[in-house]
Amino acid sequence: MEIFGVSMPAMLSQLLLGLVNGSFYAILSLGLAVIFGLLNVINFAHGALFMLGALITWMAMSYLGVNYWVMLIAAPLLVGLVGVVIERLFLRWIYKLDHLYGLLLTLGLTMVIEGVFRSIYGVSGLGYDTPELLEGATNLGFMILPNYRAWVVVASIVVCIATWYVIEKTKLGAYLRAGTENPRLVEAFGVNVPVMITLTYAFGAALAAFAGVLAAPVYQVTPLMGQNLIIVVFAVVVIGGMGSIMGSILTGLGLGVIEGFTKVFYPEASSTVVFVIMAIVLLIRPAGLFGKEK
Amino acid sequence: MNVKKFAPIGYGLLLLGLIAAPFVGAYPVFVMKLLCFALFATAFNLLLGYTGLLSFGHAAFLGGAAYVTGHAVKVWGATPELGLLIGTLSGALLGLVMGWFTIRRQGIYATMITLALAQMLFFAALQMPFTGGEDGLQGVPRGKLFGVLDLSSDLTMYYVCLVIVVLAFLLIVRTIDSPFGQVLRGIKENEPRATSLGYDTNRFKLLAFVISAAIAGLAGALKTLVLGFATLSDVHWSASGHVVLMTLVGGMGTLAGPLVGAAVVVALENKIGDLGTLLAKLTTIDWFNTLGESVTIVTGLIFVVCVLAFRRGIMGEIVAWLERRGTGGGNSH
Numbered sequence: 001m002e003i004f005g006v007s008m009p010a011m012l013s014q015l016l017l018g019l020v021n022g023s024f025y026a027i028l029s030l031g032l033a034v035i036f037g038l039l040n041v042i043n044f045a046h047g048a049l050f051m052l053g054a055l056i057t058w059m060a061m062s063y064l065g066v067n068y069w070v071m072l073i074a075a076p077l078l079v080g081l082v083g084v085v086i087e088r089l090f091l092r093w094i095y096k097l098d099h100l101y102g103l104l105l106t107l108g109l110t111m112v113i114e115g116v117f118r119s120i121y122g123v124s125g126l127g128y129d130t131p132e133l134l135e136g137a138t139n140l141g142f143m144i145l146p147n148y149r150a151w152v153v154v155a156s157i158v159v160c161i162a163t164w165y166v167i168e169k170t171k172l173g174a175y176l177r178a179g180t181e182n183p184r185l186v187e188a189f190g191v192n193v194p195v196m197i198t199l200t201y202a203f204g205a206a207l208a209a210f211a212g213v214l215a216a217p218v219y220q221v222t223p224l225m226g227q228n229l230i231i232v233v234f235a236v237v238v239i240g241g242m243g244s245i246m247g248s249i250l251t252g253l254g255l256g257v258i259e260g261f262t263k264v265f266y267p268e269a270s271s272t273v274v275f276v277i278m279a280i281v282l283l284i285r286p287a288g289l290f291g292k293e294k
Numbered sequence: 295m296n297v298k299k300f301a302p303i304g305y306g307l308l309l310l311g312l313i314a315a316p317f318v319g320a321y322p323v324f325v326m327k328l329l330c331f332a333l334f335a336t337a338f339n340l341l342l343g344y345t346g347l348l349s350f351g352h353a354a355f356l357g358g359a360a361y362v363t364g365h366a367v368k369v370w371g372a373t374p375e376l377g378l379l380i381g382t383l384s385g386a387l388l389g390l391v392m393g394w395f396t397i398r399r400q401g402i403y404a405t406m407i408t409l410a411l412a413q414m415l416f417f418a419a420l421q422m423p424f425t426g427g428e429d430g431l432q433g434v435p436r437g438k439l440f441g442v443l444d445l446s447s448d449l450t451m452y453y454v455c456l457v458i459v460v461l462a463f464l465l466i467v468r469t470i471d472s473p474f475g476q477v478l479r480g481i482k483e484n485e486p487r488a489t490s491l492g493y494d495t496n497r498f499k500l501l502a503f504v505i506s507a508a509i510a511g512l513a514g515a516l517k518t519l520v521l522g523f524a525t526l527s528d529v530h531w532s533a534s535g536h537v538v539l540m541t542l543v544g545g546m547g548t549l550a551g552p553l554v555g556a557a558v559v560v561a562l563e564n565k566i567g568d569l570g571t572l573l574a575k576l577t578t579i580d581w582f583n584t585l586g587e588s589v590t591i592v593t594g595l596i597f598v599v600c601v602l603a604f605r606r607g608i609m610g611e612i613v614a615w616l617e618r619r620g621t622g623g624g625n626s627h
Contacts, residue, residue, distance in 0.1 A: 231413045
């Protein structure tokens, strides 16, 4: 079966690859949105934290023989800890300043983190094997489904939905949303806002690292793997607007799929299509698809 | 004593120093590169320091214009003056397009938009045939300015470059001091108030964007002529990060800041290897020998330190110090 001269299985496999990328966009833009909501900081270091998740997973496997499944939990915890350090040491001094300082500070941290690991591991990719359990592919009849890619999409969506649930439907999430609206009032009600801020950043960092672990067997692990990704995620955030959690998730996944289709029909544009969509959205709905004009 | 009295003396000395530089042992090409980046940073500062817009896409103007000029001079055989003109115009045009999208959002969103659009241009430059992809555009001839001045001599090129940079700098100074510049500063201080006073702030912001982009384009075009090549690194987002760093280190919103910042950052990058070797000798710590390869780490650390402890930058601190003395000394009464 063919659509516009492209065979169906080829198209479905690109679509799946698009969904994989889209899952990473979704998790990363979700983290960016949560952090921005409470800290008012655009976390440029998100790409570096994503890279840390993947690299720590690779290091644990190569040096200690720790397997993928352990790292799926351990890497986010470790990177979350890195997040706590970053927030306590650096970010907390700049909350009262203009937004641009947050961006510049996290940019500086990104350069330091990526620079350090680049001086150790260089820029060539480090391979990471797919965990045994998810090796191979399943024949669905109409397409061959690589198990690992399917797992990435499912795991990402589960984590995204769980995050959405916690933020929108639980008491903890209510504190968080209230803190985003008016931190001083929340503090007056006896909530320890500084701790909440630290944990929020750590949570965002852990999310990025989780995406990094998922990415390790799909992408090449390199110290610079987060660099271009973070800029695409910025565009995703501009398109979706940071006001809505579900909006971030849907925008991320959707753009990944569109990118996948572009790879099939017009590969030259696949690296720029997200930016083009951003430009179009800015013309039609300047506040973003799910954003509210302030 | 105040800043106004010191400034002309400072600029006079700087200009004399630059005129004399080739005769006191400075390598002209290095100083020219420095001048190009100083101009680039000054153009950037017009937006950040005087309009309050953080553009993270200025590499697009520098690198885009560098490619256009390189192509015009090398392939079309354009004269250098025409090449510079085309480069400047292409910078302005890119600025118009990017600015038009950017002013639709405020603050940090606007910054992300500039970054994304510049990244789009980066990928375009990577794929388009005329940029030479990963290799860049090599062997751009300098030619003869107005058909008379042979620029292939480094010394001639140096003085031409100096004249262009000084003129462009004066143009920026004039812009900042004009009523237009006052409105820009008003927008930076309080945009809603500027709107309520009847100013169409978006038009002012867009015009500032175009002027800044045009001069950044001029800097890129000049750089291509000086060095004879245009590469991907000029359009990469790290070049945008660079110009932010220069302005931050020198002092945003001060006229001389970007000049000082560009000098510090460019010199640091060129000399950091030597500095590392020296430190390694002095302290006998071997690690310092690798400092040359770790430019990114050092640059990142400077960012962190500047944001946390040194937000006024070098010139900002000097101005603040002079003003403190001025008010304390009694001369001002």
